[in-house]
Amino acid sequence: MSRIATFGNDLYTGRRSIDFVGRAKTWYAISAVILVVALLGFVVRGMNLGLEFTGGSEFRVATAGAPSDYTTRATDAVRETAGAGASANVSVIGGSTVRVQTEELTSDEVRAVTEDLAGQFDVQPAEVSASLIGPSWGESVSQQALRALVVFLALTAVLLALYFRAWKMALAALIALAHDMLITVGIYTWSGFEISPATVIGFLTVLGYSLYDTVVVFDKVRENTADAFETRRQTFAEAANLAVNQTLVRSINTTVIAVLPIIAVLVIGFARLGPGTLVDLSLALFVGMTVGAFSSVFIATPLLAQLRSRDRAVVELDEEAARYHERHPAQQSAPATVGAGTGSHAATGSERQSTPTRPREEAPADPDAPQTVTGRTVHKYAQAGPRNQPRRTPRSKR
């Protein structure tokens, strides 16, 4: 506990810092691999559209325990009504429920098959759930899902543009969003689950969550970089990185707490229920929330730093911050400058984290800098003393 709290403290103050921005290439590589794996899902397994989209009939028989020859029994029941050529896709879900999917049958055929199935599995007809989806219904459901996706994305883009009023932020958030979406859908495809309307609403919810996650981080980024622009002591990348670190504990806690109930649903659902509204939705949300938390920390912010690294204001800031660091080489409290030199820094950053002061501290450029007994440099604030007090802003602006 105390270690976590200390860790939180350290992240907050920037004393310990994980170099999210500087090691962008590493994160990009990781997410590229995941993305490729996810996209392979589309190619290898294809989108498995559920009955609601394609039309057809589905029966679920609640048996006491599925007999071993359930496939034959179910197929027989279907063929009795629909003809010998009829195909049936039979599976057992949740241990005791037999699911039979067939081509679209007429309402009367559904009734007949229901009774046959009840006979075959020796249950009451009332124990058999039957659903019939007409082709035009499936079409309208698909259209609705597509429309929902388009409208939601458009709304999101508008919201982002309005909220950030900086197109680069909006763009970074949007890329992170697309990244989440592709991975979520890809992994869902790998799972072999059918895409149902529940899945679609799950995907849309993921969009919302992921967007919100990014907004929380970007809010802090904006706050910190605004400070940096004023004090001229931090590069843009440093300020952004500090922001991610400061929100990290919150991001982790939020995600863990949000995902915990979903995991419970998934485990129980997989074991006992099989595909259905509950499991479809939860699976989409589980993947999406996890990926969303990852992308807001590892993708969105580094991307933003890179997008802005060529802005004149940012270049100027980075130069001034670099000059400041040169003037006060040993006093750096934030991770080494990243900015334009992202690549080279990532190359040197072989350690898991870039602790403050690393690169320049090692250089014996300033042996006269004040040092503690243990030989470490005295912190810049301690060094500069009270004269260095920055202006206090009113509470409301902090």
Add this chain to the structure above:
Amino acid sequence: MSTERRDPIARRARRVLIALLVAVTALIGALGAGVTFSDANWSPRLGLDLEGGTQFVLRPVTEGGQGVSSEQLEQARDIIVQRIDSQGTSGAEVTTQGNENIVVAMAGRPSAEQEDAIRASSQMQFRPVLATFVGSPQPEPTATESGASEGGEPESSGEGSSESPSASPGSSSPTSASRDRARVAPAEQSSPPQSEGSEGSEPAESASSSATPTEGEEGAGDSATSSAPQGGQAGADPFGWEPSGEPTSPTDPNNISKETYEKFVDLDCSAQSSQVPETNPDEAITACSEDGSLKYLLGPQVVAGSSITDAAAGYQTTPQGQITNTPEISLSFDSEATKTYSEVSSDLVALPNLGQTPANPPSSYNALATVLDGTVLVAPGFREAIPNGTASITGSFTIEEARALAQSLKFGALPLSFEVQSKADISPTLGSEQLRFGIIAGIVGLLLVVGYSIFQYRALALVTIGSMTVAFGLTYLAIALLSWGYNYRLDMAGVTGLIIAIGVTADSFIVYFERVRDELREGRNLRAAVEAGWERAKRTILVADGVNFIAAAVLYVLASSGVRGFAFTLGLTTLIDLAVFWFFTHPLLTLLARRKFFASGSPWSGFEVETLQQAGVRYRGRAQFDLPSERKPRAGVTSDGGAVL
């Protein structure tokens, strides 16, 4: 304690908590009252997918396979409702969905006949009336006097005679002579010749007033029912019937076969039937009036309902342009039907009016019934031939009734068939299993969250658990109340939404606690930190819940109906989360911060001030800190930094 009393913040916090308690009690009371005095239930109503039952999604389509307008959809919905009602299926719900579908949900599983009857196509037809009779068998059909003595006699009800429904050329008619006659003094208008079939010696208006009850309006409707026994003296089969030859015209009673007549005799309009309504335009059919008080034997179709071009209700205007207070329905036909209608009306007008008593033996009468889906909407007689295809119906109906009737005529005109879009029979066993595991998953999820918050926040988890409990209680109450008041049904998607919402609700506590911790790190004492943290967390929570709520609302609008419940519960819990956070969590934490256990920063309190402040960081503002030099990190210390990844 005495210091607390003087502490305005604590006092306000306590007051808020008490107010919340009162509000929750009031809600429980409301639900309890609902349970006791009304049909509310302590448990929420469940959706079909949890309770078991059958759901159809039907799409009404017109002949050309096209969709329908929203008015037609409403009309179609009414038709379906009527069909289901006539089957006696209880607890069925018929709703429209989007702009094109009708959703029928019912408990249990309908039989094949019931199902066919529900989704049979509907068609409006104009058919001549060949016979009428009391809608349902009279228990004591002997009292011939009683009916007459009741106030329903035509002559005793002034408006009964003056406002009888009768079709006359509409106001736009160019044939002025007859129109004037019809409009100026409908009551005085001389009736078409009366003859054999009609028992009453009343003028035509009153004679046709016996057709009035078909619209089911009060005054004349009563007269029909009450005077029914008069005609019903011979019991269920007052007139034996055998067609005497081949029919020569639609109005010829010979259209009635023996079987049809027997069916007519057996027809009981108050009984439930799952018969598909007859619509064959070439045969005589039986039908009931809307309120079931009359049954009709109708000849073959003379004009199809689809030839109605418009129907509107309004007040009758005199030729002088004055508006009377007589409601009328004006009806216009397309050119082809105009001709037929004109012929039919001139044929009919020469025929005897329907008798004032409902027992009219099979014959030809001056009455043309508009029948929709086995129900006679209106069956007026003609005062004169209508050559121009614009008829006006007046009768003893109120303007509202006239409007409703006009709506039916206008939007029911097109023949509709119902395509089954989707159908689901859900077995109650499977449904309850889904619910059971859903609840188990929810409880496990809740325990996991509680466990995690104990791990993270120690004693503070009590606040979390308390808040979760309150949130759960409020959600449950809200859903139970919504079930009662708004017919809300909790479905599987809704349950999923509730489970997912556990995380959302817990998130707001995390934001709050982390904010307070941040404040502690900056060196505040707990009391101040709670207040300062609240100020900051408040904004975050508002934004977070705002975003969530908007997302839920958008999802609700966009999602397909089956999963709408998810968006609904997500939105609902977001609101409840906000309320709980505001009115429970914050006041509770404010009070707890004044307890010694928390304020002293006990290591188990979750606000172990010592640890939080041991960093010794002094916050200077603007994310700048004073770090004591001896605590400065050693270069390359990576301890547990990597573990987070």
